Amino acid sequence: MTKQHAQKRKKKNAKFNGGVKVAIAAVSTTALIGGWNAIGHLEAAQGQGAVLDATPAVALIAPTPAPTSTPGLAFTGATITLPAIPTLEIEPIPTLALASGTGAVASPGTGGVTGVVIAPAAVSAPAMPALAPLPSLPALAPLPDLPSMPAPPPPPPSRSGGGKKSSGS
Amino acid sequence: MSVQSSRQTSTTSVLPSRRTYLIELLYGILGLMAGIALIMAVQRLAPALIAQAPAIPLPNLIQTTLSAEARTMGLPLAGESPAYWYAARSGGVIAYLLLWMATFWGVAMSGKMLKGLVPAALVYGLHEFLPLLALAFTAFHALVLLGDAYIGFSVVDILVPFASSYNRIWTGLGVLTLYLSLALVASFYLRSRMGRKAWRTLHYASFLAFALALLHGVMAGTDASSPFMAWLYLFTGGTVLFATFYRIFAVKSTRKTAAVAHRSPRKTVV
Numbered sequence: 288m289t290k291q292h293a294q295k296r297k298k299k300n301a302k303f304n305g306g307v308k309v310a311i312a313a314v315s316t317t318a319l320i321g322g323w324n325a326i327g328h329l330e331a332a333q334g335q336g337a338v339l340d341a342t343p344a345v346a347l348i349a350p351t352p353a354p355t356s357t358p359g360l361a362f363t364g365a366t367i368t369l370p371a372i373p374t375l376e377i378e379p380i381p382t383l384a385l386a387s388g389t390g391a392v393a394s395p396g397t398g399g400v401t402g403v404v405i406a407p408a409a410v411s412a413p414a415m416p417a418l419a420p421l422p423s424l425p426a427l428a429p430l431p432d433l434p435s436m437p438a439p440p441p442p443p444p445s446r447s448g449g450g451k452k453s454s455g456s
Numbered sequence: 457m458s459v460q461s462s463r464q465t466s467t468t469s470v471l472p473s474r475r476t477y478l479i480e481l482l483y484g485i486l487g488l489m490a491g492i493a494l495i496m497a498v499q500r501l502a503p504a505l506i507a508q509a510p511a512i513p514l515p516n517l518i519q520t521t522l523s524a525e526a527r528t529m530g531l532p533l534a535g536e537s538p539a540y541w542y543a544a545r546s547g548g549v550i551a552y553l554l555l556w557m558a559t560f561w562g563v564a565m566s567g568k569m570l571k572g573l574v575p576a577a578l579v580y581g582l583h584e585f586l587p588l589l590a591l592a593f594t595a596f597h598a599l600v601l602l603g604d605a606y607i608g609f610s611v612v613d614i615l616v617p618f619a620s621s622y623n624r625i626w627t628g629l630g631v632l633t634l635y636l637s638l639a640l641v642a643s644f645y646l647r648s649r650m651g652r653k654a655w656r657t658l659h660y661a662s663f664l665a666f667a668l669a670l671l672h673g674v675m676a677g678t679d680a681s682s683p684f685m686a687w688l689y690l691f692t693g694g695t696v697l698f699a700t701f702y703r704i705f706a707v708k709s710t711r712k713t714a715a716v717a718h719r720s721p722r723k724t725v726v
Contacts, residue, residue: 307578308585315550315589319596322546323539326679327528330538 488592492599498533533603540603545678547600549685551593552669555637556692558586559666560699562659567703584644587662591637598634626676629668636665666696 526532530539564570565579601609613620617635618628643650643658650658670693679685 307581311582311585312589315554315593318553319543319546319550319593322549323542324525324529326542326545327525327530327538329679329682330542331528 488595491592491596495599536605538606540600541606544597544600544604547593547597548673548677549679551590551597552673553688553692554586554590554593555633555666555669556696558583558590559662560692560696561586562662563696563699563703567699567706569699569702569706587637587641587644591634591641594634594637598631623676626672630672630676633665633668633672636661636668640665663696663700 530537530542533539561570561579562583565583570579598614601607601614602611607622609620609622613622613627614631617631618624620627639658640662643655647655670689673685674680674689677685680689
């Protein structure tokens, strides 16, 4: 009976063997790596948050200026009489009349796109005074004769006396 | 007589022998050394290996996701990489959770909260293995901090309590927790040599180790301000407190029952 009891105990003891230890260690290591990864993600998210916080807020709508009271022009309730301003009379600015025969034509080099090129038109110029005739100049004197060229120098005498080239030193 | 002998047999079969302790300690030391060697090798060789590694024909989505996740984790391990800091934080949280599990498990075990719920072998086995694992993760937490270039922890900062200029007091408490955990784990293996009273006294220091770890996490932890971690600290601290009170009252009631049984043995027998 005692032996059987001891054997049962031994069987129970065998339950916590190396396999259980390895399993616990493996779970712990997995948790370590998982935690490492989670911390990395957390830090990355916090970093992004910090970057967003550091970015200055762009004012899409300009702030409305607060109404300021100008000193000296405070409304007192009295009627203000403004001086009468004379009407401005200016003659209209003369404009050039569009000459007949001009129109919008396609300019070269634009691929057929209609440009605003005004074709030259016939301008009727007013009568100009006639020019005076040009004065005629007297005939030029004949050029003097060129002096005769000197005789060319004689060719230099040969040192070796033959057709051989000197080797030189 | 036979019942007594069977009890003795069961106790001796549940509690591992000294040889088993030594083998486990050896495995623990070997594992720790292997872990340190692995970290150092990865730190030295990873950039070169990544540069020379052939392109693995993974589906585009998986490849993109994996590389994105690696970048999020601060990989590859370069000089200014935040990966060390992230890994140290994660390691610290896992070490704290393991220490909490070990403490809670121990208190629940002594308060007989787990009696009949969990097999005895699992109760004792976990009670020994969880502190060892917690110590390994605490060592990882401390060692990885050496690689972080931002704060620049030195070996002295990590090994000498209150030597670090970063959160001097609270970091110092963390170093003390490491030493206390080391002493507690060692006490498992030196139990036969220590004597029952000394072992029991040292075993009570596990409460102190947990309290120091909790303080270290709350005051020096970067993530302590997050609601998740705040709730985690509240939950873990609360459960250990509850289990401790439960144990105190359970022991008191057991003593009372025993005293009553001693006074009137006939009634209790009937």
